[in-house]
Amino acid sequence: MTLKLYADRMSQPSRAIIIFCKLNGIDFEEVKIDLSRRQHLTPEFREINPMKKVPAMVDGRFKLSESHAILMYLACVFPGVADHWYPADVFTRAKIHSVLDWHHSNLRRGAASYVLNSTLAPALGLPLNPEAAAEGEKLLSASLMKIETVWLKGKGRFLLGSFQPSIADLSLVCEIMQLELVDEKDRERIMGPHPKVLKWIDDTKKATRPHFDEVHSILFKVKEKMKKLQSDGSVGESTRKTSPRSKM
Amino acid sequence: MTLKLYADRMSQPSRAIIIFCKLNGIDFEEVKIDLSRRQHLTPEFREINPMKKVPAMVDGRFKLSESHAILMYLACVFPGVADHWYPADVFTRAKIHSVLDWHHSNLRRGAASYVLNSTLAPALGLPLNPEAAAEGEKLLSASLMKIETVWLKGKGRFLLGSFQPSIADLSLVCEIMQLELVDEKDRERIMGPHPKVLKWIDDTKKATRPHFDEVHSILFKVKEKMKKLQSDGSVGESTRKTSPRSKM
Numbered sequence: 001m002t003l004k005l006y007a008d009r010m011s012q013p014s015r016a017i018i019i020f021c022k023l024n025g026i027d028f029e030e031v032k033i034d035l036s037r038r039q040h041l042t043p044e045f046r047e048i049n050p051m052k053k054v055p056a057m058v059d060g061r062f063k064l065s066e067s068h069a070i071l072m073y074l075a076c077v078f079p080g081v082a083d084h085w086y087p088a089d090v091f092t093r094a095k096i097h098s099v100l101d102w103h104h105s106n107l108r109r110g111a112a113s114y115v116l117n118s119t120l121a122p123a124l125g126l127p128l129n130p131e132a133a134a135e136g137e138k139l140l141s142a143s144l145m146k147i148e149t150v151w152l153k154g155k156g157r158f159l160l161g162s163f164q165p166s167i168a169d170l171s172l173v174c175e176i177m178q179l180e181l182v183d184e185k186d187r188e189r190i191m192g193p194h195p196k197v198l199k200w201i202d203d204t205k206k207a208t209r210p211h212f213d214e215v216h217s218i219l220f221k222v223k224e225k226m227k228k229l230q231s232d233g234s235v236g237e238s239t240r241k242t243s244p245r246s247k248m
Numbered sequence: 249m250t251l252k253l254y255a256d257r258m259s260q261p262s263r264a265i266i267i268f269c270k271l272n273g274i275d276f277e278e279v280k281i282d283l284s285r286r287q288h289l290t291p292e293f294r295e296i297n298p299m300k301k302v303p304a305m306v307d308g309r310f311k312l313s314e315s316h317a318i319l320m321y322l323a324c325v326f327p328g329v330a331d332h333w334y335p336a337d338v339f340t341r342a343k344i345h346s347v348l349d350w351h352h353s354n355l356r357r358g359a360a361s362y363v364l365n366s367t368l369a370p371a372l373g374l375p376l377n378p379e380a381a382a383e384g385e386k387l388l389s390a391s392l393m394k395i396e397t398v399w400l401k402g403k404g405r406f407l408l409g410s411f412q413p414s415i416a417d418l419s420l421v422c423e424i425m426q427l428e429l430v431d432e433k434d435r436e437r438i439m440g441p442h443p444k445v446l447k448w449i450d451d452t453k454k455a456t457r458p459h460f461d462e463v464h465s466i467l468f469k470v471k472e473k474m475k476k477l478q479s480d481g482s483v484g485e486s487t488r489k490t491s492p493r494s495k496m
Contacts, residue, residue, distance in 0.1 A: 050397070050398045065346055066345070066346040066349035069346040076338050077338055097317035100317075101315075105353075108353075109353070146298075
């Protein structure tokens with residue numbers, strides 16, 4: 001029975017798992033759960049993941065949610081996944097767990113909150129929230145600084161000084177890619193002070209091509225649509241009453 | 249060289265690791281990093297953990313931060329840790345990872361924010377924040393409901409239907425214990441609707457005695473001190489200017 005991935009490519013952890021499977025020749029069926037159409041809230045999807053979140057996975061009779069747990073599971077059970085993705089060495093593995101745990105309360109929380117509240121909210125039928133966006137940006141910038149000065153220390157081009165990417169590189173870079181949705185000036189202001197982070201993103205893209213670009217192409221399409229809707233004047237106000245969901 | 253744990257027993261993940269070591273006969277030196285005295289911000293501690301957070305661990309030359317990563321590392325490298333704490337079975341282990349990942353953005357975020365903003369802030373020289381407390385309580389209550397209806401499903405008394413506790417039980421119960429600091433009526437309002445959660449907390453306490461009680465005794469002492477300070481009228485205003493740190 002083929003592995004089933006319940007995902008929305010607009011969700012950064014969904015993209016990380018899809019790219020991981022493609023890179024490692026893991027055969028899977030991608031089941032789209034459209035967040036903008038609230039498909040994650042249906043009774044059918046609740047049977048797959050009672051937490052009502054994507055990504056989620058079904059492998060035979062085994063159901064699993066949470067992207068880091070899924071990446072670790074896939075790396076362990078599918079033959080042919082190269083060791084560098086989730087090294088068997090207990091010390092390297094522990095450090096990868098540390099980065100992934102840190103990610104939850106720092107980079108992910110900051111980036112997701114900033115992108116949602118500064119840009120994405122109207123496309124989900126929610127108002128923009130400049131105060132929450134500013135709060136998110138603060139945590140995001142502090143997190144990028146920690147990646148620059150702590151996690152990217154060492155000889156290699158990847159996190160923890162590694163010479164090849166791990167699931168941590170994939171997870172964190174997919175998170176930062178969400179910033180492609182925001183205004184270019186804002187993105188430059190936030191990313192500019194972190195040259196090592198920018199180089200690492202580029203190195204991770206190169207190491208995971210062509211799948212990285214293909215799976216991320218949706219972001220650029222959505223950005224174009226959002227720009228068009230903005231120029232039509234139908235998205236962007238902070239007190240919208242109708243949802244442009246059907247237009248996305 | 250003895251394992252060194254840098255911890256403050258007022259921090260819930262610090263307590264989880266100390267209890268885990270004591271339960272499993274892991275020899276360790278507890279180095280107190282007093283958060284209320286800002287010892288986590290010193291240059292000395294930054295050498296141990298550049299993220300400036302407790303808990304952190306040094307095992308020989310190996311440094312590690314993030315409590316879940318530390319628990320998993322300890323379970324893997326110390327002989328004599330019973331399998332139920334972090335089962336080798338790939339499916340059970342994946343489910344434990346899923347609970348621990350979920351914990352970061354749900355129970356921990358809700359509980360920590362609620363306790364800080366409703367109660368603990370003045371003891372750290374910060375103002376109370378009723379709005380943030382209400383927001384925290386909402387996420388905390390939703391998380392407790394998920395534990396009640398999803399994670400505590402199954403035959404056994406512990407998370408994921410297990411018959412013996414895992415590192416996930418320890419981590420999550422230590423988090424909820426932080427609610428001992430808040431007003432009893434508030435605690436009852438929040439915990440009351442979740443009878444399975446209350447029973448599971450009790451079962452986890454019983455399975456980890458006497459270490460659980462010993463390591464948590466600080467909470468009750470601090471609560472007494474806070475009550476005394478409150479009745480003196482020196483703590484509890486939301487616009488305090490001086491810190492009662494020296495009194496704690």
